[in-house]
Amino acid sequence: AQTVTQSQPEMSVQEAETVTLSCTYDTSESDYYLFWYKQPPSRQMILVIRQEAYKQQNATENRFSVNFQKAAKSFSLKISDSQLGDAAMYFCAYWRDGKLTFGQGTILTVHP
């Protein structure tokens, strides 16, 4: 079974600074997808960024980028120029055969 591990229960960052959230996963498959989702307090989960495992190029969405290391099974999220609105729980997720397997989440606090 696939597992996803987020080893940082909590992280904090100063506004306008950069922060990196870690994620590792375990799979024997070669074809899969990886996601980062954001869940603000009492609000619904929204997609941050998506990565296809067969693509070596790291995905980027505005201030959000990933460092995808397939051999190491690592998928970290970098948030640049952090904003107060980035404060949320962040989940790393592995997609295979239609379903998502989520990590435990990292709570990100942004200090003004």
Add this chain to the structure above:
Amino acid sequence: DTGVSQNPRHKITKRGQNVTFRCDPISEHNRLYWYRQTLGQGPEFLTYFQNEAQLEKSRLLSDRFSAERPKGSFSTLEIQRTEQGDSAMYLCASSLASSGGETQYFGPGTRLLVL
């Protein structure tokens, strides 16, 4: 473009009662998923549908749980004889099936408290 909606948003019930939750997906989405999320944890997959067919069920989905998507549009998740361990947030998501890795869009969830 309306997103995924779920009703009710909150449900308090007594142990042993039955509860039913509803999910309305994004209209053109043919896949619908149910997840369960306990406090401070990531969501856990329960089941998913493509159109009206239930394609997979997790081992987490005991016999007391049943999900339906009768016309390939909205879905219901019923929990019979609720137990305190069923207290959680139940999330619904939908997607448009593609060649793989399609983005799932989540609803706001139904928070269940079993007393």
